[in-house]
Amino acid sequence: MQAKGSKLWASALSAAAPTPYWTDRPDRPVPTEPLTTATDADLAVIGGGYSGLWTALLAKERNPGSDVVLVESGMCGHAASGRNGGFCSASLTHGLNNGMERFPDEIDDLERLGRANLDAIEDAVLRYRIDCDFERTGEMEVATAPHELEWLQENYDAATSLGYRSELLDAAAVQRHVHSPTYLGGWWDRDGVAMLDPARLAWGLRRACLESGVRIYEGTPVQRISRSHGGALALHTPHGEVRAPRVALCTSAFQGPLARISRHVVPVYDYALMTEPLTGEQLDAIGWSSRMGLGDASYRFHYYRLTRDNRILFGGYDAIYHYGNRIAPQLEYNEETFETLARHFFQTFPQLDGLRFTHRWGGVIDTCSRFCAYFGSAYKGRLAYAAGYTGLGVGATRFGAEVMLDRLWGLDTERTRLRLVRTRPLPLPPEPLRSAGINLTRWSLARADAHHGRRNLWLKTLDYTGLGFDS
Known part of the structure; x- marks a missing residue:
């Protein structure tokens, strides 16, 4: 089984272009002239x-x-x-959850302002005629391990307390929206997320x-x-x-x-794959008719969604930091991570055996201690x-x-x-403590995922000091 799976993802990646799918298009704009005065x-x-x-x-x-x-x-x-x-x-x-933990006294206002901000983005897309495939589909967080079901319940309870339109789904209900043998349950935020072409x-x-x-x-x-x-x-x-x-x-x-x-600010590299367009038969095999964004509830989580032409973007899991806040073009390509993502993709959707990836790429995200x-x-x-x-x-x-x-x-x-x-977040320590702390946190989160969500002493220390990462 493992050998067959390894061959599957290696073949699926063989022709994937090492460039972002979204910008690999002939209709991208022509650059303006640089400033020369x-x-x-x-x-x-x-x-x-x-x-x-x-x-x-x-x-x-x-x-x-x-x-x-x-x-x-x-x-x-x-x-x-x-x-x-x-x-x-x-x-x-x-x-x-992060907002309630760090800003409990103003979370109602922050959520209200955030929802108004998303409405304003939708309005601007319409007003300026921006053709970016804006779809107010929401996002479903899925549990792929039994201990994550409790986390979904907590998310649902918090969203419901604020009056949001959301649904808590058991395994059978999730399968009616998306077919994957890995899904044990789901929480669907119906209004708080839109999908678009970035x-x-x-x-x-x-x-x-x-x-x-x-x-x-x-x-x-x-x-x-x-x-x-x-x-x-x-x-x-x-x-x-x-x-x-x-x-x-x-x-x-x-x-x-x-x-x-x-x-x-810490720059971390995130990676993604894009598939070729799915056929009608392949779409029926996964049943993803509601087109909501998907993400799993693990600490090292994946995110994935459908494009206008029914490709699947599949990314996340690894968040890689390089010593000294290093940013360089060659760091956008990490074959080990691409192979891991491909393997996880086919574990999520084994019914898509034979599907190929057309693009693979990475990019840098700005994060901080809060x-x-x-x-x-x-x-x-x-x-x-x-x-x-x-x-x-x-x-x-x-x-x-x-x-x-x-x-x-x-x-x-x-x-x-x-x-x-x-207010500002706590500053991060200088090197080599910065790199050591970030990599220890990554290792600890992976260990927590493998041990029913149990956070070790390092993660508990971060939680106590207000530096804990929870999603």
């Missing part, structure tokens, strides 16, 4: 992922007459925003920015920031300069020109930043953009008064 603006945005694009677009919505410049080192959407799973969650806290969302936001008058310069890394005349900040690029009284730093896992962010975004400022409030989204940035970055704009204009809002916004 000095220019002034009312607001300068560093970074062209979701965070930067939302910040620029919302700034123009708030004040259409403002001059907004966005500079991006590569192409807008080329990093995490163009290579994630396309799960657009309403959660601002990396899940309800690259096309980024490209659509980019187009909306350009049509709104945002000046975008791609191929323009910011090498350093200095103070300029009149209290403005100057962003120095290889062949030009942007001067602005307000700057939004939106570089996520990439350190960018503000070194202090690396004390709190596993949800945090916010900060520098240069006496003239620069604002947000980071640490921990894989839920598809939705939460829009909220983060609103926070940064509120702070840059000195506004007192419900958002800026949140403890989520006013």
